[in-house]
Amino acid sequence: MSSLHDLTIWRPLLRLLHAAHADTLAAPGGHVSGQISPGAWSVPLPYRPPQPGRASLVSDNQDEFDAIGLITEALKKEGSEGVSFVVEAASAPDRVRLHLIEPSSSVEPGVATAHPGTLLLADRAQPEPVRRLPEPVPGAAPAASADVDLLRRTLRERLPDAVGASEEDIAAAEARLGVTLPPELRALYEVVRGRYEDWDDFRDPYDTIGCELFPLSEVYIADAASREVLWQFGAMDAVETGPEHAVQQLVGSPGWIVFGDNGGGDRIAVDLTPGPDGHVGQVIIIGHEENIGAGLVADSLTDMVVHRHFGGRPVPRVERPPLVAHVNHVSVPSVEAAAHPGLEVLSIGVWKKEPLGLAPVVGLPRLRTLCAYEGTLADPCEISRLTHLEYLRLPPAEWRVLLDAGAVPTGLLAAGIEARQQQDNPLHIIALANEILTLYGRPPITGVTVLEGAAS
Template sequence: MVDQRPPLSSVSDFVTWEPVLRLMLADDAERRAARTARLAGRVGRYGTSLAHRGRMSSTARTAVEDIQRALARGGVQEIAFRAEVHPDGRAALGLVWPTPVVEPASGYPDLGVLVLADGVLPEPWRRRPDPTIRAVPAPSADPELLERTLRERLPDSVGATEEEIAAAEARLGVTLSDEIKVLYRVTRVYAGEDFDFEEADRAGEAIGCEASGLEHLRSVDGTVRHPGWDLGAKRAVGGEPDAAVQSLAGSPGWIAFGSNGGDEFAVDLTPGPAGHFGQVILIDHEQSLGAELVADSLTDFVLGRMREERREHRGEDLPVVAGVGAGRLETIQAAAHPDLEVLTIGPGHGAPFSLAPLTDLPRLRTLTALPGTLADPLEVAGLSGLEFLELGAREWRLLLDAEAVPRSLKAAAVKVRDQDHLPVVAIANEILDLWDRPRIVQTLLSGDLGPAA
């Protein structure tokens, strides 16, 4: 269990938040219509998520800055809040304090994603490479040509010893390709205390990228590329039978040896079915999954013989990922493919959707359904392979009361939309209790903002 930071008394006062609530109620249509207004937002040490129109008043700006200074003094990164304001001015405010078991969501009204075990990641970021025992170097791989080329370009360079290369292999736990061994026999690029900027620049020009020293070779760790459950659970990667590069977030056989200043180049020792051992791939820093083939061999890479065709990233469409509802597929049956991994359900034009067609799908791992879109939320219990579930508060209430929450889950989210905000924390804590996780701390405050104008 992880200890939670105690609430900060300096911001646990309704008066502190009153200017912020008034700012967000400036266009007070709900209360003027004799309905309860529901507000949600976040204030962080370096920014805010506040729904309001027009410029922020000086009073509200001062209140926000005071809250931000209090968070900084207390070492708190961010605080979320939810409020209900009745037409007569009575207001209930809930301050939701940060906890390691909740990852922030991309939509500010939402509580965030409940992480139900330490260190768990969505399946694409856990995926390991398929065996590649039959993979061979490309016909263009020519260690002798590569060595001659590099020695011509780097006549005075000092290379690594066989013992140092063997030590790098032992550290990485892989057998390096003959080409990458040749590269480091010609030049170590730089080494520890003997770092030489000019030597590194010359090596980079000769190789074709900002090259790493032998001791800095590393495998690409897919967990580092994880964007968080809110985005990651809804992503998928394809597994085309003709792929040259395996659909992974990272691999022990992706050995990063250089960069273009942002993206990484790696020799691929675990290629796809149509790839070659030791091919060169690009890991895009703006992408969290997959890699792109840029050269069939390191020889090609150094000689500038790059792949001109670029394969588009695939996998985020049918049949692996699907959406049902207005503007997307019309029925659950249309999405129910054996390869389906991720399904998003939104409002449709007719009756709410039944999940019955999904029951026997072997790969379905993510289900997100907006509030009110499910005919029978208890049908979720029949989806035995779910690892991420996102539902509205009412749907979660039904699952909890029926003791039907799938125990296969690794993460979960409660969508609020137009439902009451304040009960969401209580529902989230019930979900966390099922996995014996630390509870979310919510400070409840009350005040009076006066009747609607």
């Protein structure tokens, strides 16, 4: 038996959960759920604040850390990425039933929840922004500031003890990347190869170059695959690059060559696929907390290194109908107001008026995502008329209406169930998810193990 399925390692956590949620677990249908991975967890236990006048310490919540530690050690031992759980009361007093839910190939992991994440309804399907490739920009050229000789000369003056990469090193990097290094980037590495062992012989080149320089062996292409984007986030984004943009607002590009870091996790890259107002070889920054887009740092490496330009250029504000519309009581006031031919994503949130109809967006050629809160749709079956949908996220009640009416759209690539964190039992949501998966011929969620024993 898997050590993860040994009730002994769960008993300390069950004891804490039972003490914190005794009334919930005693009520008919009461349950408590959570999720644990080797590096993080989401478990509904009360937080114990530190004593006044001092910072919080691990010891303030030591019993929780100890209980979770037994489970994370079992996860690491088995090489598991994580496990979700549901605790219910058993038939006998002071006993509980523990349901362990392991990852499924048909479901993306949920974020800090025991409920299923996105249901994957087609093999290897990706959100539209992830699939988007850069558009050609006729006439794009290097900036006037690009000066390979000046860049090389300045680097040698500022870093006289630097060790440059050999021709063999550069050729090996180009073969691995599948692209030829642009002239300025090649000149940079010809002067300073960026190996960490060289830093003992000359000062860290950050101040000279303007970023933490990667060794050639760590330079990589920031294409879409390099930026992990979950469906629930990617489906809610839209790629929009206007004539005023220097950088194409993509998830990634085969022309983004990452060569450094800003010291905070954001990547610095040379851009060979610029936007309409950009330059070939410009320097961009790819934010690690964002799913899409990049910002301009400098028009060229010469501009950044020699002239110390790091702020890019302001992007003019251009008013256009939004590709992503949020209809709710404080934003877009109606579905009619959101509708236009370019609309890609419609999200209906908190709504305090009569439920909304979807007729204004029926037939829109680019509408690929619909998300709606519970009770906001006058007739959920209208969704079947949105023939271009790729992603649909609805609460359980609305999914129930679609399933019972045979009105689930047939062309979906992925789907989400908008479950409430502790109110909706994950086991019920899994049953609903399996109905949707079965409808699309996908493997159901089967990795549920039931353990029963004393809570303490």
